[in-house]
């Protein structure tokens with residue numbers, strides 16, 4: 344094996360990790376879900392080393408951020424070069440060529456024809472906020488509504504949170520939310536919100552519901568500015584919609600002059616086997632929200648859209664750090680690596696291999712209810728019963744912890760899915776070894792939980 348991983352020298356959390364955890368609890372607001380006590384010291388490629396010297400295979404990629412792996416030499420080199428030139432000079436007040444080149448590069452990469460313009464941000468949520476403002480302003484306030492989807496996750500700021508509907512805890516303490524969001528059912532083919540339907544029929548039903556119920560009983564389609572959707576739901580469970588869903592949604596949007604905002608924050612930049620996930624279905628968004636993998640680990644995002652739509656007037660929207668030149672240098676290197684190595688093809692190939700291996704495990708193990716995904720964005724759904732498909736949260740928690748202790752980093756998505764999102768550059772040997780560990784752990788879980 345190219346690298347010595349996994350290597351567990353002391354059961355985590357080891358003594359150094361425990362010390363950091365204690366200090367963390369005293370000074371960091373504990374508002375987030377920590378999956379397990381991993382305390383990172385360094386990363387290289389698809390390997391993470393913790394503060395006690397343990398080495399893990401990374402199937403998280405910093406939550407779908409490190410598409411070209413940890414510390415890719417080209418990214419590090421590009422960042423160093425930019426550090427010596429200038430670190431910051433607010434793009435929304437002045438000019439620099441690095442931002443223009445990056446926006447030109449984005450315009451060439453996104454599946455938006457006829458020219459695209461970019462607004463740079465620092466995060467996914469901020470890209471969503473910008474997208475919401477852009478589409479509402481485009482219609483000069485005459486279309487106040489945005490239809491987003493149940494199970495969708497768009498971020499934690501007020502607009503993004505109001506658009507999201509993946510877990511009640513994300514919203515519970517924070518009312519009142521931003522008005523104007525309507526949540527439609529998302530066609531999860533495994534747990535279709537329309538009883539008795541599966542697959543394509545579920546996708547068609549989701550679009551018909553918007554027409555037959557939302558448009559005929561709640562709001563006129565002429566009051567709706569946009570559909571905001573994740574082409575594959577991320578946080579909501581790595582849910583791939585039926586093939587007909589997005590093309591039908593696009594058709595409905597065009598019929599009523601409604602814009603499409605694709606949230607590709609998690610699915611973008613070759614993660615799913617295409618540069619952007621909407622390309623799987625030939626869908627052309629009007630606006631795309633991007634972030635995560637864009638900066639190679641540095642905070643960078645963008646709202647990119649048709650030039651005609653990206654038309655907010657001067658003074659109406661800006662930020663201090665968006666399009667930071669160091670993050671843009673990293674972006675440029677990330678794009679060089681993705682394009683140079685055609686990483687979408689690698690993502691597709693390794694993803695198919697994983698679906699096959701995990702699919703075979705699903706047939707053998709009653710705890711695995713469903714395996715789905717595109718490219719290296721794969722969800723493994725754990726259930727109490729294959730027939731009722733009742734989620735098995737307890738088994739999920741056990742599988743994640745057990746994998747961690749065996750040197751594999753994976754986390755959950757939705758209620759009870761294991762999410763697999765390694766760097767797209769992961770060495771194939773490491774990838775195979777990671778899958779092997781996961782299947783062994785799933786086997787153990789099957790034995791353990793089917794006895795009770």
Ligand SMILES: Cc1ncc(COP(=O)(O)O)c(C=O)c1O
Nearest residue numbers: 466467468496497498577608609
């Ligand atoms: C699809 C999607 N949209 C938006 C966001 C929010 O991004 P950020 O955490 O950078 O604000 C996320 C984060 O996980 C996401 O997965």
